[in-house]
Amino acid sequence: xxxxxxxxxxxxxxxxxxxxxxxxxxxxxxxxxxxxxxxxxxxxxxxxxxxxxxxxxxxxxxxxxxxxxxxxxxxxxxxxxxxxxxxxxxxxxxxxxxxxxxxxxxxxxxxxxxxxxxxxxxxxxxxxxxxxxxxxxxxxxxxxxxxxxxxxxxxxxxxxxxxxxxxxxxxxxxxxxxxxxxxxxxxxxxxxxxxxxxxxxxxxxxxxxxxxxxxxxxxxxxxxxxxxxxxxxxxxxxxxxxxxxxxxxxxxxxxxxxxxxxxxxxxxxxxxxxxxxxxxx
Amino acid sequence: xxxxxxxxxxxxxxxxxxxxxxxxxxxxxxxxxxxxxxxxxxxxxxxxxxxxxxxxxxxxxxxxxxxxxxxxxxxxxxxxxxxxxxxxxxxxxxxxxxxxxxxxxxxxxxxxxxxxxxxxxxxxxxxxxxxxxxxxxxxxxxxxxxxxxxxxxxxxxxxxxxxxxxxxxxxxxxxxxxxxxxxxxxxxxxxxxxxxxxxxxxxxxxxxxxxxxxxxxxxxxxxxxxxxxxxxxxxxxxxxxxxxxxxxxxxxxxxxxxxxxxxxxxxxxxxxxxxxxxxxxxxxxxxxxxxxxxxxxxxxxxxxxxxxxxxxxxxxxxxxxxxxxxxxxxxxxxxxxxxxxxxxxxxxxxxxxxxxxxxxxxxxxxxxxxxxxxxxxxxxxxxxx
Numbered sequence: 153x154x155x156x157x158x159x160x161x162x163x164x165x166x167x168x169x170x171x172x173x174x175x176x177x178x179x180x181x182x183x184x185x186x187x188x189x190x191x192x193x194x195x196x197x198x199x200x201x202x203x204x205x206x207x208x209x210x211x212x213x214x215x216x217x218x219x220x221x222x223x224x225x226x227x228x229x230x231x232x233x234x235x236x237x238x239x240x241x242x243x244x245x246x247x248x249x250x251x252x253x254x255x256x257x258x259x260x261x262x263x264x265x266x267x268x269x270x271x272x273x274x275x276x277x278x279x280x281x282x283x284x285x286x287x288x289x290x291x292x293x294x295x296x297x298x299x300x301x302x303x304x305x306x307x308x309x310x311x312x313x314x315x316x317x318x319x320x321x322x323x324x325x326x327x328x329x330x331x332x333x334x335x336x337x338x339x340x341x342x343x344x345x346x347x348x349x350x351x352x353x354x355x356x357x358x359x360x361x362x363x364x365x366x367x368x369x370x371x372x373x374x375x376x377x378x379x380x381x382x383x384x385x386x387x388x389x390x391x392x393x394x395x396x397x398x399x400x401x402x403x404x405x406x407x408x409x410x411x412x413x414x415x416x417x418x419x420x421x422x423x424x425x426x427x428x429x430x431x432x433x
Numbered sequence: 434x435x436x437x438x439x440x441x442x443x444x445x446x447x448x449x450x451x452x453x454x455x456x457x458x459x460x461x462x463x464x465x466x467x468x469x470x471x472x473x474x475x476x477x478x479x480x481x482x483x484x485x486x487x488x489x490x491x492x493x494x495x496x497x498x499x500x501x502x503x504x505x506x507x508x509x510x511x512x513x514x515x516x517x518x519x520x521x522x523x524x525x526x527x528x529x530x531x532x533x534x535x536x537x538x539x540x541x542x543x544x545x546x547x548x549x550x551x552x553x554x555x556x557x558x559x560x561x562x563x564x565x566x567x568x569x570x571x572x573x574x575x576x577x578x579x580x581x582x583x584x585x586x587x588x589x590x591x592x593x594x595x596x597x598x599x600x601x602x603x604x605x606x607x608x609x610x611x612x613x614x615x616x617x618x619x620x621x622x623x624x625x626x627x628x629x630x631x632x633x634x635x636x637x638x639x640x641x642x643x644x645x646x647x648x649x650x651x652x653x654x655x656x657x658x659x660x661x662x663x664x665x666x667x668x669x670x671x672x673x674x675x676x677x678x679x680x681x682x683x684x685x686x687x688x689x690x691x692x693x694x695x696x697x698x699x700x701x702x703x704x705x706x707x708x709x710x711x712x713x714x715x716x717x718x719x720x721x722x723x724x725x726x727x728x729x730x731x732x733x734x735x736x737x738x739x740x741x742x743x744x745x746x747x748x749x750x751x752x753x754x755x756x757x758x759x760x761x762x763x764x765x766x767x768x769x770x771x772x773x774x775x776x777x778x779x780x781x782x783x784x785x786x787x788x789x790x791x792x793x794x795x796x797x798x799x800x801x802x803x804x805x806x807x808x809x810x811x812x813x814x815x816x817x818x
Contacts, residue, residue: 159532
């Protein structure tokens, strides 16, 4: 077991980290918001934490807290501006934010090292920290689902207008969720920066944001473990399919497409579906 | 009576164990040196460089095995593709070091991946030889990190000095891609070299990856009438800049000086005759006239049907270097002994010429100044001044 962990430590860490990030998008997907701001918010958390630990000599804990706060603050500011947009327009506006942050990072040489990136970042992120964070995220989402807030979120997903007409402040709830999602992304960015010793602006672009959205969609947005299952599959698949060389990228795409087409409730709902079919037969 | 049939799970487990077991019973050689080969064979343009290196290294291992230079030690390569994704490079290094127990690693393809993954090898005491990482400061990761890929700062000053002597260059303009690590580091080196030679820099222009129109930047540069334009650009963008400069009727006497990334067949494919006369510096080119280099080009062509590029040559030398270190150390498992013998190699006769290691463990290859021939679509040695 410990041998397996030694050989696949980084795979496991990436699975956990991506699962946490997937939760940040899952919160928003549950109220019909498709946000591509994850990359930009992660970048803010990552660069802040790197700056604090490497230049200011802060310990890791306070730096993580600062990154979380910065992510939340940035999301709150961005949310106030773009949350009045809906659907595609909201997605485009959040993507624009990610791009702006990336381009700022490319040009802010003294802080980010420009396109060359920063190397020699101390490795502080430990597997147990990621595990604890993921457990916390799962617990929060579980508690949220059982609260009145969860009921309101499900209602917004069904019909936003009706919820607003019933006198609930939909905009404020969405802003709150967006801020929470920003806090998770900022924290995730800081953890990512101290995981692989090197960071460059291209790490936090469009692809990063897309991965964070695809994971919960693949796993199942309304399933408690959907984000975990989706992130694990997206992280492990490239490793498992390594034998297939050139075919690998096509296979990854095909698996994702098939899952979305034939399992619209997500891969995490598969056991329940099979169980039901078994009972019927 | 116990059930003797195997459950499906047991069969799976057994076959998994069978695949993981080392194939020790196959050969007569008692010792196997396991070597990790981390080269991108998928993942965009990195796959071009990665595939060339992988092929050249496999060719070298084949030759070494046939010639039996290592006595009773056999080389076994473990290739893994990281898809040019840094996270995967770290995954692979971890698995190669902790599970496959390799004694050395050749790679990875990209400098960014190296910054993330090489520290793992350094920590575990596994020597790494890179053959396409050119980023500055890479070998500062530690004393187990070597490279046969010559960084820009060892080549460019020679090329610029050649331009000054041959064409009397005094005023230069620079253009580079701001969002790419390769072009950005090339530009830093170029600017330093310009200052070191006391040339006048009349303009620095930038672009972003994916740009196709450079007329705004070139018009600004044209107004300054520089003697030379220095490119910190990948082959695709470099070609577009060369072509558009001709279309804008830039003074035909203007000399173009490129960087490492321009040494590519693609430059000629896209720029055509506009690439005529461009100066670049390299550690190697396919027409390099030494017996060792010619033999390599011939063997590579015979096996793969294409002409090797500079990355293939650097990979080939990296493979022979690690083999030589293993031979001198006389061990297939002691990675520290192999590292020490590798560091002790001083006059290696490689495809790139005769070279050893600098104190920073970079290959000390003599740079060659090359000139582009737009008609023949190749780089040739530039005529002496």
